[in-house]
Amino acid sequence: MLSLVRARADALVTTGRILRSEPALTHAVAAASGLAGWRREIMGRDAAPATALLTSGRDLDLDHPALRGPQERLIFTTSASAKRLASAARARGIEIVADPAPTLRGLLRWLTRVRGCRSVAVEAGASTSGDLYRAPAAVDELLLSVCLAEKIPAAARGPALPDESAIAEAGLLLQSECEREEESGRWSFRRYCRR
Numbered sequence: 001m002l003s004l005v006r007a008r009a010d011a012l013v014t015t016g017r018i019l020r021s022e023p024a025l026t027h028a029v030a031a032a033s034g035l036a037g038w039r040r041e042i043m044g045r046d047a048a049p050a051t052a053l054l055t056s057g058r059d060l061d062l063d064h065p066a067l068r069g070p071q072e073r074l075i076f077t078t079s080a081s082a083k084r085l086a087s088a089a090r091a092r093g094i095e096i097v098a099d100p101a102p103t104l105r106g107l108l109r110w111l112t113r114v115r116g117c118r119s120v121a122v123e124a125g126a127s128t129s130g131d132l133y134r135a136p137a138a139v140d141e142l143l144l145s146v147c148l149a150e151k152i153p154a155a156a157r158g159p160a161l162p163d164e165s166a167i168a169e170a171g172l173l174l175q176s177e178c179e180r181e182e183e184s185g186r187w188s189f190r191r192y193c194r195r
Contacts, residue, residue, distance in 0.1 A: 016055030057081025
């Protein structure tokens with residue numbers, strides 16, 4: 001599912017926290033998963049999706065695999081971090097976008113208004129992305145994977161996303177749901193769309 005979402009997007013948004021916790025993360029999945037032809041022929045997108053990083057700049061590894069590759073890469077960060085990172089980022093072909101108070105909603109607005117992105121996939125934890133699914137919703141679609149295990153190890157737990165009523169109040173309605181038994185346990189995969 002993640003590969004398909006990445007294959008149809010103009011930009012993939014992630015965070016500095018995700019890069020720190022996933023040192024091998026790459027956004028080259030569309031080509032690797034066999035979806036590059038589908039992206040080109042059906043979606044009409046020849047170039048790989050841009051990688052956009054929302055970060056404070058703290059402990060940022062500019063050589064992280066997600067920030068390498070032929071795709072456009074940009075960092076959306078504070079003015080102070082932008083100044084500190086500018087030279088090293090430019091040497092790697094990474095664009096720096098400074099914002100006085102960078103937020104995920106601000107990055108999404110910038111990607112749609114300045115870059116003209118029509119489809120943006122957000123890959124961020126609940127503490128960063130949860131606000132997107134509250135009224136007024138900043139997304140048209142939410143693909144949610146929910147672990148249905150009776151016990152979830154403490155190390156795998158994070159902040160909760162908004163509950164079903166908050167998601168509905170934001171105008172996102174459940175369109176489909178599929179439950180599957182995976183190696184990691186039972187999961188529910190849900191798709192919500194804006195009314």
